[in-house]
Amino acid sequence: MRPVRLSIAADPANVRVARLVAVALARSRGYAEPVVDDVRLAVGEACGRAVLTHLDGGVDAPVVVELAGDDEGLAISVTDADPADGDTPVITLQGDSGDPADLAAEGIYLVDAVAVVGGVADHLDVRQGPDGTTLAMRWAPVESLPD
């Protein structure tokens, strides 16, 4: 399958469209359902985070999701257009975040979406550039692809 790019306006309702496309791609590449679940969750988290970042920052540009499957596995990236500045929280990957209940001021970033992505993708690369942040996720290829 050659690549697909999805640009979604920053609307929470659009996140499920991105999940749907990711799930369709993962299934078509022959991944087992537990991996498909991981892909669904990772893409949902990454897009939800990006959409909320755009809404918070009043960023009008779309969130861009790029999806490709090849012999090296499945690669999905989610890019927001929120310029990294002093206000942008430094994203810490996984790590020991302590008791989440203590964090709960019911903010949207209460549970770290990026940590969830890191927990379910085989590989996660976070690139913060001047124009925005990209979460690049990969999953290893399945052992035997269906015809």
Added chain:
Amino acid sequence: MRPVRLSIAADPANVRVARLVAVALARSRGYAEPVVDDVRLAVGEACGRAVLTHLDGGVDAPVVVELAGDDEGLAISVTDADPADGDTPVITLQGDSGDPADLAAEGIYLVDAVAVVGGVADHLDVRQGPDGTTLAMRWAPVESLPD
């Protein structure tokens, strides 16, 4: 729902991704299943036609699908990047095409995909520009949207 743009590499396998997104959007806008079927078919036809046009013409650019739902209904456009030249068959909308069995040299354009789109969309606008062709389809809003 604010707009979604899907760019698909010209691969027949990607057409189903576009159908899937269109169906998800139509359902989320509250359309009844027979209309959802029409949307699925129209987007499938339009994207199939565009993908084959790219493959035939060796066009490397993606096919672009734009989807939006608002109070005026559902608007979906599919744009190919095949420059209109003398070789491009003039697209005739609907019309009396005679006996399709006579046409059958088993070419891909045997059954006119654009006529099918015109048959299932409430409104179809075909714009042929120097950079490519856009099929812009619309469906009237449903009477009562779900909350």
Added chain:
Amino acid sequence: MDLSLNARSQGEFEVIEVAGEIDVYTAPRLREALVDLVAKGRHQLVIDVERVEFLDSTGLGVLVGGLKRVRSHNGSLDIVCTQDRLLKIFRITGLTKVFGIFDTVDAAVSSH
């Protein structure tokens, strides 16, 4: 959902049950199957699309191509279809006048 094909002989007729999606991606597999059957001398075809979930004009093109091929051997190609959403596309494209379309395989077979 991908395409699945299942062919069985019923007297001089060959019944092809198709399930899944017949579209620009999968239609070539259906074409191959039809070409193979004709090459094996099977010219009385009944294509059962009751379990087809999606059919586009590429798929219709393959069906029309199959019809042409069997006709050149004085054969037949009938369709078994009761699903409204598929019948609609046969109607839009004028193909209801080209194919025999039946409610059951038996009705298709006994029409000859």
Added chain:
Amino acid sequence: MDLSLNARSQGEFEVIEVAGEIDVYTAPRLREALVDLVAKGRHQLVIDVERVEFLDSTGLGVLVGGLKRVRSHNGSLDIVCTQDRLLKIFRITGLTKVFGIFDTVDAAVSSH
């Protein structure tokens, strides 16, 4: 699939059955429901997510927010969940240590 919520009283406990997807789009509706219940003096909550098909960190955030809210009234918020794919995200986020997670509503209620 959208979110659906169904709440019923079982003694001093309020059981909220959630079905569908709890995500960045629907989580606000769950939050409202929890806020309403707490405002009505219901502080012993059992949230049954057995029919939830998708749960993301926004949804988890709402659950943690609900827990905080009932705790400030000496209440409780337990989760009923046996689905591996949901348990996985509770585990990844460390929330298995924060919530009581039970196999059935009765097990949740009788734990108090």
